[in-house]
Amino acid sequence: MTARHLWIVMRAIVLREALRFVHQRERFVAALVRPLVWLLVFAAGFRAALGLSITPPYQTYITYETYIVPGLCGMILLFNGMQSSLSLVYDREMGSMRLLLTAPVPRWWLLFCKLLGSTIISILQVYAFLLIAWVFDITLPGWGYLAALPALVLAGLMLGALGLALSSFIKQLENFAGVMNFVIFPMFFLSSALYPLWKMAESSELLHDICAANPFTHAVELIRFALYLDFNAMALLWTALATLAFMALALWGYDPARGMMTRKR
Template sequence: MSPHYWRALQGIVTREVLRFLHQRERFLAALVRPLVWLLVFAAGFRAALGLSIIPPYETYITYETYIIPGLVGMIQLFNGMQSSLSMVYDREMGSMRTLLVSPLPRWFLLTAKLLAGTAVSILQVYAFLAIAAAFDIVLPPLGYLLALPALVVSGLMLGAVGMLLSSTIRQLENFAGVMNFVIFPTFFLSSALYPLWKMRESSVTLYQICAVNPFTQAVELIRFALYAQVNWEALGWTTLALVIFLGAAIQGYNPARGFMPRRAQAE
């Protein structure tokens, strides 16, 4: 990587991380959602939802332990959407507008922005895992370290989804509505809150939807990594989804071949 590319990447990532650290409200909001699910909803679901021994678990586990990977995925999903929401604003009057007219390739700038958002999401994830450990929800020690590569891949994939959405939307108000439309079906139609075999007992159609949901693959990739295992199938599908979403986002941000009409892009 040439010095120009390296300085640009370093500057973009550093800016995003520092902006996140200075926005304490955003940091707290990122932790409130998963903590509410962990400490409140899980207490009620524990009695209603039975769990069998399924990989990567070797014994019976509590429901709180089961949903940890799903809540980690929730953090990365929301962060990916929020990072892309800021891109809609930055593209019109912020730093992104300046970046997109720089001599550096657009694909590189978008990838650097995606890496910066992923770095922020990983900071949020480890803060959440530290709080969960304080409530006696402890994972294998090696899993905290080995989960890092999985968090990078899942964070990039989920961030690419948000980036793709931001490439087709020009107004903040529209993006907020679309964001909610995407987040909640993606989260609930996955293995984040309940095993897929439970969903199959209820509805085969819903089970099939959950099985092909890229968010399910990201959650399972994280789940196995937290227990020092590799789910190769989930890794493959998550990586494939990352390539597709990122490629489509780069295409969408291309002013010559983007998804938006030329008149909308000019505005």
């Protein structure tokens, strides 16, 4: 298998993901509605209740709306990663996934291409959200929009890999919605997406420790620091390790000797 063949496979899979997204316009709208509701509705109510002190990477006091923007970017990546995995379960039931995995291409490359395609779509949605936030006068450092791109890519790969891992162990399409809710909502709410960890520590040390161990917290903090032209080495380390762990789990799940290829008869 030459590099040219690998490139052709990647282009085909990424293009297929893009075409599927284009034909599902409601998916784009839904991806923006959730974070915009938090930004424009819930933030107005929480603004008075949650005072925010000067904490890195912020150099001054900020509004609650400004604080939750990185977390809402993470929300888009999280939901889209799960949505992309839902399509994998559907493809498996229709038989197209089985056909794809029998192609004479390394399985890890096929899964990575699928993951890359969903991540690119997620990042486009994130920048659309950031543009809308800018229209509503929630501005970030100009270069931060560009500096955040690598952080968004890594965070998108991590959350997409988690979705891949989950899809490899779900037998039926009907079961995926329950699993998504079981994963998405605890992962999102038990993180620093909506409130700083020091706020959580004031309420419960146990919840603080759970939030600090949540890989989604580190993905959000990686994006947050990047948007403000700062670097969080610890967040980068844990996000990268979580990406490798989730990807390894997905490869194990899609192994014909163990995963869905043997369970699905």
